Amino acid sequence: xxxxxxxxxxxxxxxxxxxxxxxxxxxxxxxxxxxxxxxxxxxxxxxxxxxxxxxxxxxxxxxxxxxxxxxxxxxxxxxxxxxxxxxxxxxxxxxxxxxxxxxxxxxxxxxxxxxxxxxxxxxxxxxxxxxxxxxxxxxxxxxxxxxxxxxxxxxxxxxxxxxxxxxxxxxxxxxxxxxxxxxxxxxxxxxxxxxxxxxxxxxxxxxxxxxxxxxxxxxxxxxxxxxxxxxxxxxxxxxxxxxxxxxxxxxxxxxxxxxxxxxxxxxxxxxxxxxxxxxxxxxxxxxxxxxxxxxxxxx
Amino acid sequence: xxxxxxxxxxxxxxxxxxxxxxxxxxxxxxxxxxxxxxxxxxxxxxxxxxxxxxxxxxxxxxxxxxxxxxxxxxxxxxxxxxxxxxxxxxxxxxxxxxxxxxxxxxxxxxxxxxxxxxxxxxxxxxxxxxxxxxxxxxxxxxxxxxxxxxxxxxxxxxxxxxxxxxxxxxxxxxxxxxxxxxxxxxxxxxxxxxxxxxxxxxxxxxxxxxxxxxxxxxxxxxxxxxxxxxxxxxxxxxxxxxxxxxxxxxxxxxxxxxxxxxxxxxxxxxxxxxxxxxxxxxxxxxxxxxxxxxxxxxxxxxxxxxxxxxxxxxx
Numbered sequence: 001x002x003x004x005x006x007x008x009x010x011x012x013x014x015x016x017x018x019x020x021x022x023x024x025x026x027x028x029x030x031x032x033x034x035x036x037x038x039x040x041x042x043x044x045x046x047x048x049x050x051x052x053x054x055x056x057x058x059x060x061x062x063x064x065x066x067x068x069x070x071x072x073x074x075x076x077x078x079x080x081x082x083x084x085x086x087x088x089x090x091x092x093x094x095x096x097x098x099x100x101x102x103x104x105x106x107x108x109x110x111x112x113x114x115x116x117x118x119x120x121x122x123x124x125x126x127x128x129x130x131x132x133x134x135x136x137x138x139x140x141x142x143x144x145x146x147x148x149x150x151x152x153x154x155x156x157x158x159x160x161x162x163x164x165x166x167x168x169x170x171x172x173x174x175x176x177x178x179x180x181x182x183x184x185x186x187x188x189x190x191x192x193x194x195x196x197x198x199x200x201x202x203x204x205x206x207x208x209x210x211x212x213x214x215x216x217x218x219x220x221x222x223x224x225x226x227x228x229x230x231x232x233x234x235x236x237x238x239x240x241x242x243x244x245x246x247x248x249x250x251x252x253x254x255x256x257x258x259x260x261x262x263x264x265x266x267x268x269x270x271x272x273x274x275x276x277x278x279x280x281x282x283x284x285x286x287x288x289x290x291x292x293x294x295x296x297x298x299x
Numbered sequence: 300x301x302x303x304x305x306x307x308x309x310x311x312x313x314x315x316x317x318x319x320x321x322x323x324x325x326x327x328x329x330x331x332x333x334x335x336x337x338x339x340x341x342x343x344x345x346x347x348x349x350x351x352x353x354x355x356x357x358x359x360x361x362x363x364x365x366x367x368x369x370x371x372x373x374x375x376x377x378x379x380x381x382x383x384x385x386x387x388x389x390x391x392x393x394x395x396x397x398x399x400x401x402x403x404x405x406x407x408x409x410x411x412x413x414x415x416x417x418x419x420x421x422x423x424x425x426x427x428x429x430x431x432x433x434x435x436x437x438x439x440x441x442x443x444x445x446x447x448x449x450x451x452x453x454x455x456x457x458x459x460x461x462x463x464x465x466x467x468x469x470x471x472x473x474x475x476x477x478x479x480x481x482x483x484x485x486x487x488x489x490x491x492x493x494x495x496x497x498x499x500x501x502x503x504x505x506x507x508x509x510x511x512x513x514x515x516x517x518x519x520x521x522x523x524x525x526x527x528x529x530x531x532x533x534x535x536x537x538x539x540x541x542x543x544x545x546x547x548x549x550x551x552x553x554x555x556x557x558x559x560x561x562x563x564x565x566x567x568x569x570x571x572x573x574x575x576x577x578x579x580x581x582x583x584x585x586x587x588x589x590x591x592x593x594x595x596x597x598x599x600x601x602x603x604x605x606x607x608x609x610x611x612x613x614x
Binding site: 191192193195196197198199200201202203206211214215217 | 353355379382383385386387389390391394395396397398399400408409412413455458462
């Protein structure tokens with residue numbers, strides 16, 4: 001290196017901005033926004049309950065079609081915290097194991113929706129033209145149908161079951177990811193680094209998926225977190241309407257529907273599965289809002 | 300040997316309605332290891348010129364020759380050829396660096412995208428480039444947001460140099476930096492050019508920067524090169540009234556009188572590229588305009604060796 005180059009050492013350009021680690025920002029934000037911390041605790045709790053459900057549940061055999069008429073419609077007690085249902089099954093055990101169904105639906109739906117929607121949205125926005133227009137028109141057709149109506153139609157057509165519920169909700173849900181990715185990419189592709197990548201000789205596919213796509217991670221993480229709650233809600237609605245997962249599966253929506261006939265006397269049959277839906281959806285929402293603050297602030 | 304040769308390049312945007320004539324019959328050659336400066340106000344066509352030379356835009360008419368190969372048509376093999384030999388340093392060092400990529404990934408991108416060398420070769424090359432732009436190698440894993448403006452521009456320069464281009468475009472490389480940092484980046488560019496002997500075209504509206512960074516200067520006005528000369532000659536004896544006005548408009552210490560006089564010399568605003576004046580495009584603002592300037596487009600005339608002017612006063 002020549003002396004002329006040495007004299008232009010970087011040290012004269014001023015100090016490197018202090019490295020603010022992502023974890024420190026996250027901790028700080030969580031501290032300032034206790035609600036997102038509540039959300040995080042709920043989400044972690046629900047996930048742990050779902051994973052260890054069969055071991056936590058006091059009467060795991062009650063998740064299925066077991067019958068014990070001697071213990072029929074018992075109110076909450078020390079033995080059955082959430083009471084028992086019309087055939088004497090432990091409601092707490094069913095709520096605990098039911099979390100597996102809700103989270104399974106949410107997980108698969110979100111994975112499918114992201115895998116289908118995001119690449120289509122990126123392609124539509126970056127390549128544009130007839131291909132992009134076509135993708136977005138199809139997307140708008142799907143968007144025009146209310147998702148519950150669409151899912152009901154698919155489910156009654158194919159016959160209700162867990163895989164059908166997942167497929168039906170995924171088909172309704174990818175459109176949101178396509179739209180989100182489309183909008184984001186439209187704005188990101190104006191950035192100079194995209195032109196710099198072109199000048200560097202990067203192919204269009206490489207620019208779209210390896211230069212632009214990584215810039216979508218924050219918005220996608222936030223969207224996914226919020227959506228898990230909505231998908232759980234939709235799955236429970238389907239169960240409630242009898243077009244989702246079928247009895248005797250301990251699905252929260254089904255449990256609310258079954259308990260409806262026993263209201264108001266056996267209030268615990270609807271209240272606890274309903275609360276489970278409410279708390280889980282709220283947890284994911286609070287966490288999603290918190291993540292929005294954390295990831296948004298970093299940009 | 301000529302690295303880049305633009306011949307009668309015209310660029311018109313937006314066919315129907317109000318076409319914008321961004322470039323009008325521009326001819327410019329860049330020789331090996333030559334440093335060409337392009338000055339002109341916003342909207343004079345500097346950036347369009349760079350985009351054409353970089354293979355990002357196809358000119359409406361004219362020829363583009365890169366290293367004896369005609370690359371006017373925007374075919375993918377032409378673009379590959381251009382990207383293999385021409386690189387660019389961008390104006391905004393933050394926006395031109397991908398915020399989701401580390402310094403290492405950013406500098407290696409041209410090598411990876413064009414599949415040059417093995418992963419080990421690329422890694423060695425990146426470390427070498429960091430050194431030659433004066434960045435410590437501990438910054439390889441930093442993100443652009445963690446760097447200062449000057450450091451970011453050094454990363455941009457390293458990326459442009461990665462594939463050892465034959466021609467480097469610099470679009471206002473110092474315009475968005477602090478004045479103290481500007482000087483150091485300019486020093487770095489001058490030093491690198493002396494060492495690597497890459498032909499370069501620097502676009503700027505800063506006459507002070509161009510004076511240090513160019514051997515030859517082209518002055519653009521409304522899509523035309525109105526004057527071209529070796530730097531020393533242009534700064535000593537500007538021939539075109541527009542160039543004279545540009546120099547006179549540079550504020551100088553202890554030259555208050557001259558400055559005041561200069562402001563009086565150029566009237567009005569730059570005309571819009573959608574409605575370029577007839578005759579010489581500069582005539583509505585030119586203090587020396589005559590009847591001829593209003594009606595007749597001036598041709599290029601040579602006033603001295605290597606010094607060309609597009610003005611009736613010198614015809």
